[in-house]
Amino acid sequence: MDQIEKTKTEEQSKVHSNGQSSKGKRLDVMKTYKLFIDGKFPRTESGRYYVLNNSEGELLANICQSSRKDFREAIVAARKAQHGWASKSAYNKGQILYRIAEMLESRRAQFIDELISQGYSSASAQAEVNLSVDRLVYYAGWSDKYQQVFSSVNPVESSHFNFSVPEPTGVVAILSPEEYGLIGIISAIAPAIVGGNTVVILASAEKPLSSITFAEVLHSSDVPAGVVNILTGYRSELLPHFANHMDVNAVVYCGNNAAEITSIQELASLNVKRPLIYTENNWMKEESQNPYRIMDLQEIKTTWHPIGQ
Amino acid sequence: MKKGVTKKDDRKIKFDSVKGSKSLGESWEYAPAPESKDHVRLEKKYDLFIDGKFVSPSSGKYFDSINPATEGKLSEIAEANAKDVDKAVQAARNAYNGVWGKMAGKERAKYIYRIARIMQERARELAVIESMDGGKPIRESRDIDIPLAAARFFYYAGWADKIDYAVPGAKANSLGVAGQIIPWNFPLLMAAWKIAPALAAGNTVVLKPAETTSLTALKLAEIIREADLPPGVVNIITGAGATGAALVNHPDINKIAFTGSTDVGKIIQKAIAGTKKKYTLELGGKAANIIFEDAAIDQAVEGIINGIFFNQGHVCCAGSRLFVQESVAKTVIRKLKDRMETLIVGDPLDKNTDIGAINSKDQLEKIKKYIKIGVNEGGEMYQANCPIPSKGFFYRPTLFTNVSQSSRIVSEEIFGPVLAIQTFRTVEEVIEKANNIPYGLSGGVWTDKGSKIFKVTSQLRAGVIWANTYNKFDPTSPFGGYKESGVGREGGLHGLMPYLTIQN
Known part of the structure; x- marks a missing residue:
């Protein structure tokens, strides 16, 4: 990834400074980055954290190192929210996704700064935030259209109406792309929730800050509690739990590690989860957004009824 | 709480109040009406169908295929080992690379249409063999299995040159070689469900039928040869679990399509982890069939009977959990018992037979095991009074009341003519109960109130829902499960997708 751009002052490029304030200079108020579960921002129950530094070795934040228990609680929240979310009208879900885009747009500057603090160039940070907003708008628009494109009325031979x-598949556990600070989780969350699923997503361990800040965006966008739950921590620790939890219907893996992919696919068989493996390296491309990503997390239901008196 | 069997004499319902009149089942006696077997040709033994030829298995081993209604031997079937599987996969690969993968869709279509037509021409022969080999009533093989199998080829044939229309905004390509493993409950129909979409999409096939029901698949091999399909496009190899495992684990397979139990489905899903193989799994079920007080009761009773006793209950989507609204429970259960008394269990080749033979001794043992479990758990059992043949594998239509959500006969798939009945009061309660199970293949709802139908059908977590009907199938209609009942769909437009790669 891109190196930090030196054109920014150190103060601007960091999310917060934990140094002593010199005379006449205002002391920053630092943000505590926490998890996002069931519409709330708890710390990890485990009390563990890992240190996130910038490329100069300065502290950006202490990041929650989520445990299996955090994951399980997030799944409980996602399950509880799923039916209600799926029952909202397509129009309503579309408006909520559009609202997320609006909220993200209004906080562009904050996200760009945060990405820069984690090593992005100014140009790439801007491009990623812009595309993130646009991708949300793209999926918002699908909310009341993918059903029309992918449903069918089936001309059965017998005297039945059949369609x-x-x-939605249900509760989806997602390991988001490790290399991206924002577009990764947006690209993974949007097609899942626009289709009525609820998600638990693990943020990039290297670039976790904007995932939690994105939770604040979700929090102010009329997204019901539990629809999106965001964890931070280590993929290696949490991956088996994401894949073997018996109340998860689909597990999405974004990455290229062959051993991890095998592990996900094997553990998914415990309850016939749908394992979805997205191996692309570049999530900024047009190909990373399409309605087939929505359909990956859908089940087809066929209903029959007699035509008669 | 009374344990065990209801005394049969307690409930000999009289249909006529006149003293001394007979019950319905007793009063209607049918003369035997067996379908003739004269026109059926069966070889003494059957080899493997590989690369357009029948070849003997490399092990030299054959196993017996018996008629479950008589326990008599029908033929000997070759047992394919890993070496034979490899040969078949290679033949399929060569046919894919050399011919089928490159052939224009409209030409592929014509081959598939040919298969459909020859199946129609040979329908009677196929129906009789299906009933002899698998035990299903001739009425079902004649009117359902065989016509639907031919229709499946006819339907998918037409897709072969229209694939681009199946993937809006994208391009689609064939996958390569499909390994397909099918069950014994609808032998030829399942072969058609698997082979037709695979060929239409431009793939070649290695198919393994179930070991108790190989005969119609081998007849299909004859038909494929008659249709002059290029050698290797369809290969049919016979054998049991080990043969299937060799197929699943073969490195040169691009897709696995499996229909069978959830246990085996999970093993397959795990076995192909880390490979690039795509898969569809059509697994077990334990469908809720829900009858509300405002249903047309007589029509619903007919549907419930068909839902559980069709094909001896050897149906993954069988309506094996009945939920009856409390206010009509007494009436519905009485009517079900009455109707059960009229069912004729016996010779599968007799046109009067409603319930044929249980497919195998193993399956009969499994059913009996579950009956014991049901009785031991405190369930109240009722069995039809009908006579059953002394030879062969038969079982009486059975229902259980006084069972609960946690009973094993309520939560586990039996795959036999056994119905477990529970009651409910509200729509919310029954939806909760119906969905509270790892399966999600199918479901049924009976009510005359339209808005209630849509409420229930939209909330049942299952892939196929029959409202005021049950156990209907059609080539254009997608079929497949939610949750542990499987992955992917078969049938219709959606059944084509699992045989394609989609490029955006």
Whole structure:
């Protein structure tokens, strides 16, 4: 990834400074980065953290190192929220996704600064935030259209009315792309929730800050509690739990590690989870957004009814 | 709480109040009406169908295929080992690279149409063999299995040159070689479900039928040869679990399509982890069939009977959990018992037979095991009074009341003519109960109130829902499960997707 741009002052490039304030200079108020579970911002129950530094070795934040228990609690929240979220009208879900885009747009500067603090160049940070907003708008628009494109009325031979429609797979556990600070989680969350699923997503361990800040965006966008739950921590520790939890319907893995992919696919078989593996290296491309990503997390339901008296 | 069997004499419902009149089941006696077997040709033994030829298995081993209704031997079937599987996969690969993968869609279509037509021509022969080999009533193989199998080829044939229309905004390509493993409950129909979309999408096939029901798949091999399909496009190898495992684990397979139990499905899903193999799994079920007080009760009773006793209950989507609204429970259960008394269990080749033979001795033992479990758990059992043949594998239509959500006969798939009945009061309660199970293949709802139908059908977590009907199938209609009942769909437009790669 890009190196920090030196054009920014140190003060601007950091999310917060933990140094002593010199005379006449205002002391920064530092943000505590926490998890996002069931619409709240708890710390990890484990009390563990890892240190996130910038490329100069200065502290950016102490990041929650989520445990299996945090994950399980997040799944409980996601399950509780799923039926209600899926029952909202397509129009309503579309407006909520659009609202997320609006909220993200209004906080562009904050996200750009935060990405820069984690090593992005100014240009790449701007491009990523812009595309993130646009990708949310893109999926918002699909909310009331993918059903029409991918459903069918089936001309059965017998005297029945028969139709097939997509329905959400349910609760989705996602390991988001490790290399991206923002577009990764947006690209993974949006197609899942626009289709009525609820998600638990693990942020990039290297670049976790904007995922938690994005939770604040979700929090102010009429997204019901539990629809999106965001954890921070280590992929290696949490991956088995994401794949073997018996109340998860699909597990999405973004990455290229062959051993991790095998592990996900093996553990998914415990309850016939749908394992979805996205191996692209570049999530900024047009190909990373399409309605087939929505359909990856849908089930087709077929209903029959006699035609008669 | 009374344990065990209801005394049969307690409930000999009289249909006529006149003293001394007979019950319905007793009063209607049918003369035997067996379908003739004269036109059926069965070889003494069957080899493997690889690369367009019948070849003997490399092990030299054959196993017996018996008629479950008579326990008599029908033929000997070759047992394919890993070496034979490899040969079949290679033949399929060569046919894919050399011919089928490059052939214009409209040409592929014509081959598939040919298969459909020859199946129709040979429908009677196929139906009789299906009933002899698998035990299902001739009425079902004649009117359902075989016509639907031919229709499946006819339907997918037409897709072969229209694939681009199946993937809006994208391009689609074939996958390569598909390894397909099918069950014994609808032998030829399942072969058609698997082979037709695979060929239409431009893939080649290695298919393994179930070891108790190989005959119609081998007849299909004859038909494929008659249709002059290029050698290797379809290969049919016979054998049991080990043969299937060799197919699943073969490195040169691009896709696995499996229909069978959830246990085996999980093993397959795990076995192919870390490979690039795509898969569809069509697994077990324990469908809720829900009848509300405002249903057309007689029509619903008919549907419930069909839902559980169709094909001896050897149906993954069987309506094996009945939920009856409390206010009509007494009436519905009485009517079900009455209707059960009229079912004729016996010779699968007799056109009067409603319930044929249980497919195998193993399956019969499994059913009996579950019956014991049900009785031991405190369930109240009722069995139809009908006579059953002394030879062969038969079982009486059975229902259980006084069972709960936690009973094993309520939560586990039995795959036999056994119905477990629970009651409910509200819509919310029954939806909760119906969904509270790892399976999600199918479901049924009976009510005359339209808005209630949509409420229930939209909230049941299952892939196929029948409202005021049950156990209907059609080539254009997608079929497949939610949750542990499987992954992917078969049938219709959606059934084409699992045989394609989609490029955006």
